[in-house]
Amino acid sequence: MFLPTIISVLVLFGADKVSGTAQCRDCVLLRSCQGAIDYTSAKKNNAEAMRKIRESFCGTQLINGVTAPKVCCSDFTTDNAYDNRWANSDDDLKDAIASHPNLSLLPKSCGGIDGNRIVGGKIANIYEFPWMALISHRTRESSGNDNLQFKCGGSIINSRYILTAAHCVHNKKIAGVRIGEFDIRSKEDCQGEYPLTICESHIQDISVEEVIPHKDYQRTPIENDIALLRLRKPINLTLKNAKPVCLPVPKELRELQITSGDKRGTVTGWGLTETGSESAILRKVNIPILSAVTCREFYNKNLAPGSPDMTLNKICAGEMDKDSCSGDSGGPLMLEDEVDGIYRTIQYGIVSFGPRQCGSLFPGVYTDVTKYIKWILDNMKA
Numbered sequence: 001m002f003l004p005t006i007i008s009v010l011v012l013f014g015a016d017k018v019s020g021t022a023q024c025r026d027c028v029l030l031r032s033c034q035g036a037i038d039y040t041s042a043k044k045n046n047a048e049a050m051r052k053i054r055e056s057f058c059g060t061q062l063i064n065g066v067t068a069p070k071v072c073c074s075d076f077t078t079d080n081a082y083d084n085r086w087a088n089s090d091d092d093l094k095d096a097i098a099s100h101p102n103l104s105l106l107p108k109s110c111g112g113i114d115g116n117r118i119v120g121g122k123i124a125n126i127y128e129f130p131w132m133a134l135i136s137h138r139t140r141e142s143s144g145n146d147n148l149q150f151k152c153g154g155s156i157i158n159s160r161y162i163l164t165a166a167h168c169v170h171n172k173k174i175a176g177v178r179i180g181e182f183d184i185r186s187k188e189d190c191q192g193e194y195p196l197t198i199c200e201s202h203i204q205d206i207s208v209e210e211v212i213p214h215k216d217y218q219r220t221p222i223e224n225d226i227a228l229l230r231l232r233k234p235i236n237l238t239l240k241n242a243k244p245v246c247l248p249v250p251k252e253l254r255e256l257q258i259t260s261g262d263k264r265g266t267v268t269g270w271g272l273t274e275t276g277s278e279s280a281i282l283r284k285v286n287i288p289i290l291s292a293v294t295c296r297e298f299y300n301k302n303l304a305p306g307s308p309d310m311t312l313n314k315i316c317a318g319e320m321d322k323d324s325c326s327g328d329s330g331g332p333l334m335l336e337d338e339v340d341g342i343y344r345t346i347q348y349g350i351v352s353f354g355p356r357q358c359g360s361l362f363p364g365v366y367t368d369v370t371k372y373i374k375w376i377l378d379n380m381k382a
Contacts, residue, residue, distance in 0.1 A: 027058035032300040035076030111246035111344030131245035138173040153328030159234035164330035166217035179204040180241040261291035269328030318363035
């Protein structure tokens with residue numbers, strides 16, 4: 001990649017030496033525009049790539065005393081060289097997933113949509129998200145006794161595996177996983193007014209046999225924030241409050257452009273953070289999924305020149321003045337779509353990092369599950 005060379009040339013010449021300054025609504029730092037980065041990587045002709053960059057030039061921004069060029073990022077999203085590069089590089093991955101020997105470990109009966117869900121409410125229905133899991137951490141109190149706390153969430157993907165974030169399990173003492181919880185305060189959870197009251201008391205607490213964080217997980221800057229927990233015994237999936245969520249395994253779901261800027265997703269959880277529980281009852285929130293360009297503008301704008309893209313393999317979601325921090329660390333970001341002719345709930349993201357203060361200017365960041373389907377399958381066993 002010769003992008004650093006292009007940046008250096010643009011900075012050296014300055015805005016007054018560039019043939020024109022384009023006008024656009026998505027004028028972003030060149031290093032924050034993944035389309036431009038991919039374009040320059042795919043082009044073997046340096047002069048042609050430089051011409052394209054110069055035509056898209058829309059200004060500069062001073063960062064830590066260094067002048068950084070900006071481009072109209074949308075100029076690169078429909079370029080054939082960019083599209084073909086990704087199509088070709090994904091062919092082997094598509095084949096590897098479609099023919100993966102562990103594909104049968106992911107149940108086809110998944111992501112069922114509960115007909116009694118509370119539309120528009122912040123409190124979930126007892127049976128609305130039966131794949132939600134609570135991860136119990138063992139901490140040592142000052143008295144020397146072990147203390148168990150729910151500090152993260154996860155999702156059921158089959159009877160033996162929970163999908164969660166690597167930061168929830170890396171170098172942590174995992175005591176177990178709780179399945180079927182709704183109200184952390186009570187042994188029997190009830191919802192609704194008599195005579196339509198629904199009560200549920202089936203809770204499954206299962207210990208963990210194996211903790212599997214991504215081998216390339218790193219904390220700063222956070223990368224590959226994904227992990228699996230293999231349970232010591234199978235979850236009883238015959239219970240109404242214990243069912244698996246769907247993953248975007250089929251090609252058409254993996255290729256769905258959820259970061260086009262016009263999609264919304266649902267985040268669920270008890271608002272669990274490293275400081276403990278913020279809500280005793282399972283809550284949900286519907287939030288917009290931001291475009292990849294907007295995501296990069298938020299998280300890459302203050303990076304030093306040459307720094308890696310903070311948003312690679314990630315999704316940004318959330319909005320100001322809305323409770324976009326209700327999800328648990330490690331919990332799911334979900335969309336509804338058609339699978340085998342039936343509308344189901346599909347997990348596209350894992351709560352990774354972002355502001356813990358609701359209504360923050362910055363969106364939450366989620367691990368993009370579509371980029372890790374093969375990793376998930378590679379690390380499962382019967």
